[in-house]
Amino acid sequence: MKDKMEFARKIEAMAVRSLLYEVSATPKPGLVDRNNCGAHKDMDIFTFIDSSSVLGETFYKCVLAGIEHRDSIETLLEVIRPIGVRGEERMFSITNDVNTHKGLLFSIGVLSAAMGYLYQKKPDDSWSADKACEQVKYMTKELVDKELKNKEFDRLLTYGERLYVKYGITGIRGEVASGFRTVRDHGLPLFRKLMESQKGSLNDRMVQVLIHLMAYSEDSNILGRHDLEMLRRVQSRAKRIIELGGIYSEGGADAIKEFDKWCIKNWVSPGGAADLLAVTIMLYFIEELK
8 A cells, every 4th residue: 555645534434433443332331332421421322423423534634643743653643632732622613612532532643653653664565453552552552650650630520530549550651651551462363253253243252341430441431430349340230141051041141131221320421431442443444454
């Protein structure tokens, strides 16, 4: 693939598909899906479709920034930050200030830039998820130290900063800086296996992966609304559903539906796991890229 703009458009399309696939997967306990709005009153599936429709250009520009970057990859994050800020403004404009994709804008924006950087170095290569994630890791290796661990908090804290001060949880920053460790350990291996075996529908495969991610991710959305005890309760219920067979068994499928009702009743939204599902899908698409 010789043309850099064609490559950037391919990555953009993958990114938008990943966002749309994630929100379409149903049922997703506590989350917006095709059945309901989950534990939310200010958004529905159309809010997510609207948001996804305007973020493609941001991902495209992140890819191009990576392709055109001539310095080391460690300096690329600062180059794409203004692109991300403009993307966030577009998102809030179309959603009437509802935060649908702020976490994914960061995660997939960084991943898109890393793919552009890889393309610059070797445009005719094929890419593994591990190779892409290693570039993300290099790109963001000082992120947690700069923005959390070595920072003096002498002002009004952001959402992520509050969670770090209270729990020592590094949230999306830590996940990205680890090169999406939770995705590589839990989400992507399972998704690859399910896609290869063609087990059930695509929808069911995504739901199954989501339940695994809920079981093993330190979900900052749950912590932000509740506390560490609630996060452990959610993880425990997700693990129990996996033991039942997940969406592929009658007992597991029923347990997922009950879990959804429980999450809605208790105002639990595992948005961090949902974001990791979208990243899982994106990395799978990258490995399928020809």
